[in-house]
Amino acid sequence: MQANATHPISDSSKQSINRTFWRYAIPSVAAMLVNGFYQIVDGIFIGQYVGYEGLAGINMAWPIIYIFAGIGLMIGMGSGSLLSINRGQEQASSSTNKGTLAQSLKTNHTLATAAVLILGFGxxxxxxxxxxxxxxxxAQGGTGNTLILAQQYLAPFSWxxxxxILASAIPILIRNDESPNLATGLMVMGACLNILLDYIFIVQLDMALHGAAIATVAAQIAVASCGVIYFLSSFTKMKVSNLTLNFANMRFDIKLARQILLLGSSSFVMYLYTSFVFALHNRLFMEYGSPVTxxxxxxxxxLMVLYYFVAEGLGEGMQPPVSYFFGAKQTENIKKVLVLATKVTITAGIAWLLILNLFPSTIIGLFNAEDTSLIQEATSGIRLHLFAMFLDGYLVLAIMFFMAVNQGKKALGISIGNMLIQLPFLYFLPPGSVSKAYGSPCRSLMC
Incomplete structure (x- = not known):
């Protein structure tokens, strides 16, 4: 009991539960919003200085890049959850040196295994x-200038x-090492660097999508490098990481690798699903619409991903304390954190939905205020495509919860179920909407 009292998230009072949740959630949401913001800034620069074809090109490249970000999230969430569970178990068994040593050894194996997985998938x-x-x-229907622009954006990512992957995984690992503010700081740094380089490469050097991609890659390298330095500090006198690492204990464990991938697989499936749906939409819109669509x-x-990042940030903020409480067998505290996270996630989704529907032209104008057809199409898309967006946020939170309590199969089931329900509608509905009054092709996001 004394051991638990020394841990920053072991207090079970309601006030402490709220404080603990927000201690992790605020930096996590801030980090994800910053991450979403600099992706949106990419779109704003492209929309203003390249036009709708540039937006179409980057939208064809992103489903591919999104898969690799999903792999990073899978490894980060899987290994991060194990790190926090280990921490809770270590705190609960701190009365015995043998138990503490075993958990410390598992922590070393977990981090080493995550590093090998990142390198291999990369x-x-x-x-x-x-x-x-x-x-x-x-395969997404890329043709003409749209295809060329998409190729320009994709090229720097090939190396x-x-x-x-590392830039996606490492903030989660740092957050699970009891350093949520540092994880947020890294992402803020990456975002600021990305925005600055966007201005230099797109506006000043007129490098269009190739410049936008170089800016994003440079920011990812900076975040990944600083994160690696953070963990390597454990082996020096200038230690920053809270983990106790030992090179002799750093080894790849195939059993842990399977556990990491299973535990985080629902995150990957969620990203894979989003990537596939975006790619399928691109294909359908090129077939039944145009590059403007x-x-x-x-x-x-x-605009949709911005809320997803909020929901994902709340889920990632919920995960460390829930994983700790799970490891420490504090069921009641898990319920308190989950209820609080659910209320905040759904409220945020409804609020963003109201803002988008009240001020669509103003928000769309940030990307391009001159192309009226683009504004009309995007306004239609907001009203028809995002009306139940807050429910997607709840699904994201549910997936994160089951990962946090080491129930990867349930989390994976939610992700796959969401995919199986939506994909048939995407297959059957667009062809039935092709004909209007005079049999002309459908030119709006949803006819």
Whole structure:
């Protein structure tokens, strides 16, 4: 009992539960919002200085990049959850040196295994982009200048997939090392660097989508490098990390690798689903609409993803204390954190939905205020595509919860179920909407 009292999230009072949740949630949401913001800034620069074809091009490249970000989230959430569970178990068994030593050894194995997984998936991802990048764009219906612009954006990522994965995973690992503010600081730094480089490469040097991609890759390399330095500090006198690491204990564990991938697989499926749905929308919009329609959907996607990042940030903020309480067998505290996170997530979704519907032209004008057809298409997309967005936020939170309590199969089931329900509608509905009064193709996001 004494051991638990020394831990910052072991107090079970309601006030302490609220304080603990917000201690993790605020930095996590801030970090995710910053991450979403600089992606949106990419879209704003492209929309203002390249136009709707640039927005269409980046919207075709992002489903591919999103898969690698999903792999990073899978590894980060899987290994991060294990780190926090280990911390809770270590605190609960701190009365015995044997139990503490066993948990410390598992922590070393977990971090080493995560590092090997990141490197392996990164090298494999680069190979896929080199060999099949253009084919993946063609599968989405990319043609003409839209295809060329998408290729320009994709090219710099072909050699930097490892950094894309690492930049997605490492803030989660740092957050689970009891350093949520530092994790947020890293993402803020990456966002500021990305925005500055966007201005230099897109506005000053007129490098269009190629410049936007270089700016994003540079920011990811900076975040990944600082995160690695953070953990390597454990082996020096200038220690910053809270983990006790030992090179002799750092080894890859195949059993832990399976556990990490299973535990985080629902996050990957969630990203894979989003990537596939975006790619399928691109294909359908190019077939039944035009590049203007794809450009409008890119704007709608940016606005949708902004809320997803809020929900994801709340889920990631919920995860460390829930994982700790799970490891310490404090069931009542888990329920308190979950209820609080659910209320905040749904409220945020409804609030953002109201803002988008009350001021659509103002928000869309940030991307492009001159193309009236683009504004009309994006406004239609906001009203028809995002009306139940807050429920998606609840699904994101549910997935994060089951990962936090080491029930990866349930989390994976939610992700797959969401996909299986929506995909048939995307297959059957668009062809039935092709004909209007005179049999002309459907030109809006949803006819």
């Amino acid at each position: 090298l494999l991802g680069s190979l896929v982009l080199f060999m099949s990048g253009t084919s993946l764009l063609l 930097s997939v490892t950094f894309t 794809v450009g409008a959907f890119a704007i709608v996607g940016y």
